[in-house]
Amino acid sequence: MMTRSLLLLWFLLSSVCLFCQTFKNDSVKSFVDKSIELIAANSIHKENLEVIKHELYNKSRNLNSIDETAALYKDVFKQLNDYHGSLKYKGKTYGWNNPNVMTNGYLKNRINMDKSTFSQVIDQKIGYLRIVGNSDFAFKKVDSIADDIVAHINDINSVEIKGWIIDLRLNTGGNMYPILLGLKEFIGNNLRFGGFRDAGNKPSGDWEIKAGKLLIDGNRLDRKTALTYPIANDVPLVILTSCYTASAGEMAAISFIGRNNTFIVGEKTANYTTAVLGFKINDYAGINLSTDYVVDRNLKVYKSYISPDVEVVGGDNLTALKKDHKIIKALELLGQ
Structure with missing residues (x-):
């Protein structure tokens, strides 16, 4: 009969051998090893890492190629x-x-239709600015996107404007830098308005505006286009969100949380409030991982969706803004 000590030794050796067992294809093992190493070093989601490692090794050890292995990563990210x-x-x-x-059929269709910034004056007193998502992941369009936002602000801004609605309902994400750069005068001045925190809640980057300049993680972003008319300090502001407001759209919304005279109206956001970084596995593959959580100017950490101050589900009408339920509520909050 096997003693308890021998049984324990057998179990430990079996566990170790699971990860040193022979793979059918050495390149598959190298690929899996590298991905696990990157997840362990960088992901904020490590609670199930040993289970993930166990299952991934077990499922991939008899595969013939990395082409077959790649499909296993759907379950890796789920876990x-x-x-x-x-x-x-x-x-x-x-x-x-x-x-x-959540889903919103009307807005889902509009996401496929609306590909550019839109601006309009409502009731001669309210500036309305709709900012959609972008695909500037390579940071090649920061200037053009930011300048386009400012051009739309300039088109409608004047002394008559007493409040603003910034509509992020169709902002499915992309690069947050040009959005923040285009809206920096609304965010404020000489303040830290957000940033990132790692899994240990340690600062890993700050969003700041100093002397009118936007700094992300200490890097200054300059804008080519200036406002032709200033944005008043603490001008009343409503941010509109939907279940499709995601990633960079959520970062933009968070940048306003804690600002005076500011309300978020609409639906809970899509819950992509993490910073994502990409890491190279080999010449053909890379892995994108959530590496940090976002915080607002009051250092509240966002590990899930943004809850609006006033929830308004559905009722969207982007062709007749005065009939749009979220805009109707926004106008009430702006005193119209």
């Missing part, structure tokens, strides 16, 4: 509870979509 991250391999994306999200 990580990271639907903001993904594996990128040979032009394909392997990730997990959050199944517990």
Whole structure:
């Protein structure tokens, strides 16, 4: 009969050998090893890492190629509870979509139709600015996107404007830098208005405006286009959100939380409030991981969606703004 000490030794050796067992293909093992190493070093979701490692090794050890292995990463990200991250391999994306999200059929259709910034004056006193998502992940359009936002502000801003509505309902994400750069005068001046915190709640980057200049993680972003008419300090402001406001759209909304005379109206956001960084696995693959949580100017940490101050579900009408339920509520809050 096996003694308790021998049984324990056998179990430990079996556990170790699970990860040193022979793989059918050495390149598959190297690929899996590197991905696990990157997750362990960088992800904010590590609670299930040993289970993930165990299952990934077990499922991949008899595979013939990395092409077959890539499909396993859908379950990896599901177990990580990271639907903001993904594996990128040979032009394909392997990730997990959050199944517990709201839907809004009207806005979903509009996302496919509306691809540019839109501005309008409502009731001769309220500036309305709609900012959609972008795909500037390579940081090649920061200037043009920011300048376009400012051009729309300049088109409608005047001494008659007494309040603003910034509509982020169609902002599905992208690069947050040009959005913040275009809106910096609304955010404030000489303040830290947000930033990032790692899994240990340690600062990993700050968003600041100093002397009118935007600084992200200490890096200054300059804008080519200036406002032709200033934005008044603490001008009343309503931010509109939807279940499709995600990632960079959520970062933009968070940048205003805690600002005076500011309300968020609409639906809970999409719950992509993490910073994502990409890491190289090999020449054909990289892994995107949620590495940090976002904080607002009051250092509140956002680990899930943004809850609006006033929830208004549905009732959207972007072709007749005065009939739009979220805008109707926004106008009430702005005293119209």
